[in-house]
Amino acid sequence: MAITDIPEYAHLSSSDVEALGAELDAIRADIEADRGERDARYIRNTIRFQRGMELAGRALIFGSTKRSAWWAGAGALGVAKIVENMELGHNVMHGQWDWMNDPEVHSTTWEWDNTDPSAHWKHTHNYIHHKYTNVLGMDDDVGYGLLRVTRDQRWRPFYLGNLAYNTILALLFEYGVAAQHLELGKKRKTPEAKEQFRRDLADVGKKVGKQVAKDYAVYPALVSAATGRRVGFGRAYRKVATANAMGNIIRNLWTNAVIFCGHFPDGAEKFTKQDVDSETQAEWYLRQMLGSANFHAGPVMGFMSGNLSYQIEHHIFPDLPSNRLPEISVRVRALCEKYDLPYTTGSLPVQYAKSWRTIAKLSLPNKYLSATTDDAPETASERRFKQGLPEGVRLQSELDPATGRRKGLVSAMAALRGRRHRRNARTTAVAEQRRAA
Template sequence: MAITDINEFAHLTDADIEALGRELDAIRRDVEESRGVRDARYIRGVIRLQRSLELGARATLFGSRRRPAWVVGTAMLSLAKIIENMELGHNVTHGQWDWMNDPEIHSTTWEWDMTGPSEHWKRAHNYSHHTYTNIVGMDDDVGFGILRMTRDEKWRPINLLQPIANVILAAGFEWGIALHDLTAQKQLEGVDRFALTSGPNRQFAVKIVRQVGKDFVLFPALTGRAWKHTLAANATANLVRNLWAYAVIFCGHFPDGAEKFTIEQFETENRAQWYLRQMLGSANIDAGPVMAFMTGNLSYQIEHHLFPDLPSNRYAEIAVRVRELCDKYDLPYTTGPLSKQYLLALRTIHKLALPDRFLRRTSDDAPETSSEHKFRLSGSRIAEALRIDAETGRRSGLMSALRAHAEARVERRRKRRT
């Protein structure tokens, strides 16, 4: 099962977790107090870059029907859409730049270049996902309602189709997110999900007309006889953006080490434990400056979940301090190359498509789902190792490893308290 007692899973006392919370609060204060000109210059520069790329792409596509020009224009348009989605749309609507009081770069006014309305996304993502991160039964982003990503969710025959559903979700990620957010908005407003004329449906319809009309009617029409080339370029750019966004999101939420939690854990959770849940429930991507920028700095998913409304350009410096805290409190800092993180998530998708009887690991000690119970299971392993030691007169490798691990943990706690 998922984690029910986060203190036991992390091997931390209440005092340890409260101290961790205070140190993370200090990081937040330091960043908030130092926001200023360089941050504002950064986000305005990103906006100029994105708009220049899109304008250059449109000019290239309008100016020639030759294949090299189409490839260049489509590549530029794909980059523009990725930047708008990841670094602008996602982060601006998180409120990361609201402190600037610029009405054009504000979470209440920004409408992103995606099928779903920003207003729907802010409710489903900013509130539900970031409040109930990875809590099974409360966070609908755990599998987005169509993928079984933890054994805490009962297997159903429809799960056999997960590998196919995953491919469809990746290719049409903006539509999957839009429909997911639409459902959440209907639940929030308490409207019948089958009522075609409901407020959420009308908002969704308006955004579809705007988005589809722009990409697949207006811009192709403006190019006259080259309309097919423009339509193909727009479709390709949307597909590239969808696949990239999907990969980044899955690498941050579903590789091994991104833990899941139970409702029981949430019911007694304080702010410091909320911080700890974000750290344990998220995963980073190893990335340099360019890769980090192309992910909207969501390669720092741990830092984003800790501080979703702090400027994304500050996550790299925050990560240094967060990693130091993980070392200090003997906590995992889950990170890895994008290829590795995605392959781990993909393995979980295919593995959990099968009924549990075909899986070897227990639900408490599986790579994709573990809980504090796995440490209790270790107790029986220790007892068995002691029995073997007594019978053979030799020290087992297991006991040596466990003893070394325990001694290292004691030493780290001693240094922390002194």
């Protein structure tokens, strides 16, 4: 089963958790007090870069007579869409730049280049996902209502298609996001609920129609009208429509990879509904730290991921400017070491591969899988540490007498691995003695 008692799983006392929360509050206060011109300059330069890349991409597509120019244009357009989606749309709608009081980059006015209406996204993502991160039955990002990503999700034959579903989801990720708010599998019994669904469906249909018309009708028609006599109307129309489609696919694949690296690799824990609504701010901080994962990134990859390569820091401080997450990560990592908490990170290929591995494994019923629901890479609970302990014993943090440092989850995991290693060694020794006899 997933984690039910978060402080106990982390081996921290209530006072430990509150102390951790106070230190994270101090980081927030420091960043908020230091926001200023360099941050405003960053977001304005990002907007200029994004618009420049889109203009360059469309110019290359417009003038392309060779396949290499078409690919260059589609690639530039894909980069522009990634930046607009990740570093602008996602972060602006989180309210990261509201402190500037600039209507151009305010969360209440931004409408992104995506099929999901911004109002819908802010509800499903900003509120539901960030409040109930990785809480089973509450956070729809756990599998997106389509994938089985934890052993706590009851297996059904439908999940045999896990790999195929995720491939389609990655290619068409913007449409999956647009459908998320609609909760298509949910039964609506009251007239009010049915009417709300009709309004939401109309909003999505309007936004999808606008995006499809822009990418596959208006822009192709304009270019074919301008260049059709020279290269042929049909050919001009196709080259623009297919380049727009390629730009969208590039954006969708990258977005899927970044998001999955932040939530589904080993170490990004899942939680139950128990006590979530009564958790303190400090306990919420702790759940975000345990439920998120980073991947290694330099300045360029960090920028292209909307700085969601620092997913842990983003989940702790979702409304702080994204360009500050690298410096915040240094302090958060130091806190993880101080409180003996894991800081889950790795290279992007490794983190993404682990996500796909989990999706592949969990297409099968639990009986065909190794480990248990309490001790699997993609699902863990505090029960993994209680083997051999008396009933009702609570796991507590303590100080290491040798170093004076706090002993917590990282030490507990190391001790658990040590016990398993010794147990396996004893089992191997007994087997060898029996063979020798």
